[in-house]
Amino acid sequence: MNILFKGKDIPIFIVIVTYNAMPWLQKCLDSCKGYQVIIVDNKSTDGTIAFIKEKYPHMHLMPQKENLGFGQANNIGINYALVQRAEYVFLLNQDAYLQEGCLDKLLSVQRKNPDYGVLSPIHLNGKGGKLDENFSNYMVYKNNPHFYSDFILKNPLQQVYQVPFVNAAGWLLSKEVLETVGGFDPLFFHYGEDDNFCQRVRYHGYKVGVVPTAFLHHDREERYQMEITHGSEEHFELMERNLKMRYANINEENLDKLHKLLKRRQKNRQRALFKLNFSNANYLKKEIDLLKQIIPQIEKSRQLGIKKGGFLYLRDNERKVNF
Secondary structure, three states: OEEEEOOEEEEEEEEEEEOOOOOOHHHHHHOOOOOEEEEEEOOOOOOHHHHHHHHOOOOEEEEOOOOOOHHHHHHHHHHHHHHOOOOEEEEEOOOEEEOOOHHHHHHHHHHHOOOEEEEEEEEEEOOOOOEOHHHHHHOOOOOOOOHHHHHHOOOOOOOOEEEOOOOOOEEEEEHHHHHHHOOOOOOOOOOOHHHHHHHHHHHOOOEEEEEEEEEEEEOOOOOOOOOOOOOOHHHHHHHHHHHHHHHOOOOOOOHHHHHHHHHHHHHHHHHHHHOOOHHHHHHHHHHHHHHHHHHHHHHHHHHHHOOOOOOOOOOOHHHHOOO
16 A cells, blocks of 8 residues: 555565464454455465455466465565555465554654664564564574663663564565665575574665564464474584575675585595594585585575666566466
């Protein structure tokens, strides 16, 4: 919608990526009433698409033929919003619900502080009785020494508290930032893409912040946490994500360390074979193969990430997506 803000119409769109979202969908979409909403569905199989079509026909639904992952699906929604002349885009998780006035408060702060590339509300848990656990970890003393102190000591709250990272359950992004920084890097399928985006935001001279007067609920407390077995497929998926988050960070000159890591693993495997430790040698081979696969991907990501302007990772979607 074009919301009325201090006498000016501000085009803002909410972008939501869904995948089997039925447990949260109604509360999420009801919290977005009054705004233009773009929903990009990653090939749900639980009735999500039919429910949206029946209950929310006024929202713009973009079903995909495959699960594109969080970042790339968001890029499609962001690009559509920009084509519709959005000045701001708000990314909202399917399992998150806005409190009244959340976007108004974020917009007010962003227009006074355009150097903030990402603005987030405070994340409460699903019931709203306490902070979301992960969010509370983002706000620790080393990330911002004032946040918890100001609340506990009843100090005057700052308009915005700067942090290096806050997850993308609820992000306000301006068109200026999207043009400068781009969208989510396709290097990441699910998880890690928001870390990388914040790294690029900081590299290009913007800040990441939390607005203490705006709130959303992130309803994920009862989610099952799978235990990961050493050497399993999930183990290597986590290793891959962590390596990409660390070494695709364009704020650090660390590519030489990644190449040295590969050489160490190759030497370690030779020692394991010499000692007839075939189990360890097989594990190291998988790690070596992974490193060989992702090193050129990371190098490309870094080369693109330092470029400024051009709506990186966004404009290509105009040729691929039927709006």
